[in-house]
Amino acid sequence: MSLPVRSAAVFAALILCLPDSAVAQDPISPPVIPAPLSATAGAGAFRLDQTTVLVAAPTDREAVAAARYLADLLGRTRGLSLSVADEARAGASAVVFRRGEAEPDGYTLEIAPDRVVVTAADAGGFLYGAVTLWQLATAGEGQGPADLAALRIVDAPRFGWRGLMLDSARHYQSPEFIKGFIDWMALHKLNVFHWHLTDDQGWRLEIKAFPRLTEVGAYRVPAGAAAAQDIDPATGRPRLHGGFYTQDEVREIVAWAAARNIVIVPEIDVPGHASAAIAAYPELGVTDAPGAAVPAVPADWGVYHTLFNTEESTIAFFEQVLAEVVDLFPGTYVHLGGDEAVKDQWKASPRTQERMRELGVADEAGLQSWFIGRMEQYLNRHGRRLIGWDEILEGGLAPNATVMSWRGIEGAVEAARLGHDTVLSPAPILYLDNRQSAADGSPGRGFVVPIEAIYRFDPSPEALTADQARHVLGVQANIWTEHMRNEDRVEYMAFPRVAALAELAWSAPARMDWDDFTARLTPQLARYRSLGIDYAEIALWPEATPLPPQGERRHDHQMTLCSEAIALSLIDDAPLDGDRPSFLLDLFNPCWIYQSADLSEEVAFEAAVGQVPFNFQIGADIRNVRLRAPRTPAGELEVRVGGCEAEPALIIPLADAARNDGVTVVGGRLPAAPGVHDLCLTFTQAGVDPIWGVDWVRLAPAESRP
Numbered sequence: 001m002s003l004p005v006r007s008a009a010v011f012a013a014l015i016l017c018l019p020d021s022a023v024a025q026d027p028i029s030p031p032v033i034p035a036p037l038s039a040t041a042g043a044g045a046f047r048l049d050q051t052t053v054l055v056a057a058p059t060d061r062e063a064v065a066a067a068r069y070l071a072d073l074l075g076r077t078r079g080l081s082l083s084v085a086d087e088a089r090a091g092a093s094a095v096v097f098r099r100g101e102a103e104p105d106g107y108t109l110e111i112a113p114d115r116v117v118v119t120a121a122d123a124g125g126f127l128y129g130a131v132t133l134w135q136l137a138t139a140g141e142g143q144g145p146a147d148l149a150a151l152r153i154v155d156a157p158r159f160g161w162r163g164l165m166l167d168s169a170r171h172y173q174s175p176e177f178i179k180g181f182i183d184w185m186a187l188h189k190l191n192v193f194h195w196h197l198t199d200d201q202g203w204r205l206e207i208k209a210f211p212r213l214t215e216v217g218a219y220r221v222p223a224g225a226a227a228a229q230d231i232d233p234a235t236g237r238p239r240l241h242g243g244f245y246t247q248d249e250v251r252e253i254v255a256w257a258a259a260r261n262i263v264i265v266p267e268i269d270v271p272g273h274a275s276a277a278i279a280a281y282p283e284l285g286v287t288d289a290p291g292a293a294v295p296a297v298p299a300d301w302g303v304y305h306t307l308f309n310t311e312e313s314t315i316a317f318f319e320q321v322l323a324e325v326v327d328l329f330p331g332t333y334v335h336l337g338g339d340e341a342v343k344d345q346w347k348a349s350p351r352t353q354e355r356m357r358e359l360g361v362a363d364e365a366g367l368q369s370w371f372i373g374r375m376e377q378y379l380n381r382h383g384r385r386l387i388g389w390d391e392i393l394e395g396g397l398a399p400n401a402t403v404m405s406w407r408g409i410e411g412a413v414e415a416a417r418l419g420h421d422t423v424l425s426p427a428p429i430l431y432l433d434n435r436q437s438a439a440d441g442s443p444g445r446g447f448v449v450p451i452e453a454i455y456r457f458d459p460s461p462e463a464l465t466a467d468q469a470r471h472v473l474g475v476q477a478n479i480w481t482e483h484m485r486n487e488d489r490v491e492y493m494a495f496p497r498v499a500a501l502a503e504l505a506w507s508a509p510a511r512m513d514w515d516d517f518t519a520r521l522t523p524q525l526a527r528y529r530s531l532g533i534d535y536a537e538i539a540l541w542p543e544a545t546p547l548p549p550q551g552e553r554r555h556d557h558q559m560t561l562c563s564e565a566i567a568l569s570l571i572d573d574a575p576l577d578g579d580r581p582s583f584l585l586d587l588f589n590p591c592w593i594y595q596s597a598d599l600s601e602e603v604a605f606e607a608a609v610g611q612v613p614f615n616f617q618i619g620a621d622i623r624n625v626r627l628r629a630p631r632t633p634a635g636e637l638e639v640r641v642g643g644c645e646a647e648p649a650l651i652i653p654l655a656d657a658a659r660n661d662g663v664t665v666v667g668g669r670l671p672a673a674p675g676v677h678d679l680c681l682t683f684t685q686a687g688v689d690p691i692w693g694v695d696w697v698r699l700a701p702a703e704s705r706p
Contacts, residue, residue, distance in 0.1 A: 106156025446567025583693025
């Protein structure tokens with residue numbers, strides 16, 4: 001599958017070349033996402049019902065596949081059972097899939113009272129024409145026939161790379177979920193599934209030459225006291241989290257994706273994010289660096305210093321890994337990570353320093369460039385291309401590499417200026433592990449990325465000339481799953497924001513209109529419901545929501561963080577089964593402001609508090625975590641009035657809460673202080689682990705609490 005760059009000017013020219021009689025004169029905005037390039041109204045309507053036949057030439061496998069795909073969609077969402085036949089068997093009501101001129105992945109959809117015609121030149125065009133027709137048939141909820149207003153759509157994508165990355169390394173998802181997720185991507189006309197398969201916390205891809213990569217590297221004990229106490233009776237040790245994808249499962253998923261015009265780009269991370277692989281094969285590590293041993297797959301998030309060594313034996317190891325990867329994944333690209341490779345181990349290793357002299361490499365950044373270059377040479381010899389995160393620019397870019405820019409768009413600009421292809425995937429705007437609304441208390445990164453912010457992102461860097469801009473292949477959003485322990489959470493964080501991504505990646509700039517998009521989002525949500533997609537309704541809430549009155553619970557996300565150095569919404573490690581609360585906090589300074597407390601009289605103060613493991617690799621920055629000296633071994637919750645540096649007005653011991661892995665309600669009485677005041681909530685503790693968090697706070701008249 002090729003991934004060409006698109007231009008709105010090309011699409012406009014395509015429309016202008018059509019004969020006048022082929023285009024109606026009333027432009028419209030049909031209820032589909034992403035918005036098509038051109039849509040014009042006709043006269044009358046087509047009745048789609050049980051008598052309709054889907055027509056495709058038996059010799060045109062791509063047209064037949066699209067017809068069958070449409071039949072399946074209509075069966076699942078409208079209860080229609082339609083047959084696929086050739087032209088000779090078509091009756092009065094037919095949807096015809098016909099091969100003709102169109103842009104790659106583009107199509108023309110013509111709805112007339114007597115029949116519907118989808119014209120395309122390739123598999124993608126047929127598929128996306130079918131998807132658009134299905135969306136028109138499901139613009140309203142309900143089962144049975146649908147009346148489709150006559151219209152003509154001429155459509156093609158803005159970008160050739162319309163991507164979505166799913167991180168399966170941090171939390172494993174089942175093959176069935178992966179296939180369903182890919183299916184939902186196709187319904188948004190996305191065509192690149194970037195599959196993050198290896199990281200410090202897990203190696204998920206079966207490599208037959210090295211079975212311990214999954215036997216050992218695919219499993220870990222989750223962080224926290226609750227997981228440590230969850231003993232597996234079969235082993236007598238804490239129960240492991242994990243799983244991996246067999247090569248047979250991968251082949252099935254790859255075929256499933258290809259049938260939906262989606263190419264899978266696997267990610268095998270080198271030279272950093274290496275802990276799981278080194279736990280399985282210690283000889284891959286920097287064995288002479290202090291603290292380099294990895295006794296087990298770790299459960300911390302963040303950036304480890306663990307790196308692969310640069311010996312020829314390690315290069316040969318990964319060439320064997322890549323041999324199996326390219327056999328499993330037939331797409332053009334293999335993603336080799338290259339990000340967040342802290343060089344401390346290489347700097348501290350006498351052997352690595354000697355290796356640099358052997359190779360004539362000036363510094364550790366150059367050594368990473370050499371490592372990535374060796375991997376690229378192998379991929380190029382086998383007809384593949386390397387893509388990596390924008391850190392691969394450091395130390396010199398491999399000759400044919402494509403850059404995925406995540407640290408803003410600067411990496412994309414630099415790569416394009418150097419003549420390299422690039423994909424825009426900047427954090428935080430296209431990182432779907434960020435919260436969707438200020439009213440969203442679900443786990444994830446603390447930064448808020450609403451659906452409108454994604455929609456309004458401009459993927460056309462002004463710093464590039466027209467020639468350089470041709471190197472921008474497209475855009476991609478990323479779903480990192482540190483804070484998504486189950487599949488429902490992945491759905492919740494992805495949808496409906498994926499709809500905004502889809503329009504950003506597909507629709508011409510002139511067709512982008514936020515108000516129109518939100519109107520078209522209403523029927524899209526109905527389609528999600530018909531497909532069973534667990535989307536986030538809160539994504540559509542206004543950012544400013546009224547605070548609950550005093551006397552009701554005010555949750556952590558309804559308070560203000562005192563600081564936001566590393567703001568996270570962290571899920572509790574207990575209970576082991578069922579729903580868990582999450583705690584919005586600044587990792588460096590767990591501190592909350594409860595605004596506008598009326599303390600004209602003494603009030604009863606209640607708070608639900610919990611503790612989560614400090615499972616974060618933040619290097620020397622751990623010195624910046626603010627610790628307040630405890631008065632008792634378990635520490636205290638301190639409540640201050642009027643400022644975080646004032647003397648505490650209430651001190652609540654945490655001994656009972658410390659014995660509970662879940663949430664504990666604690667309380668006391670706040671003395672009267674005339675007027676309305678902000679309250680500052682902080683914890684005291686001797687060390688960083690665990691982190692205390694606040695789930696909710698309630699203030700009530702003092703007589704309401706003994």
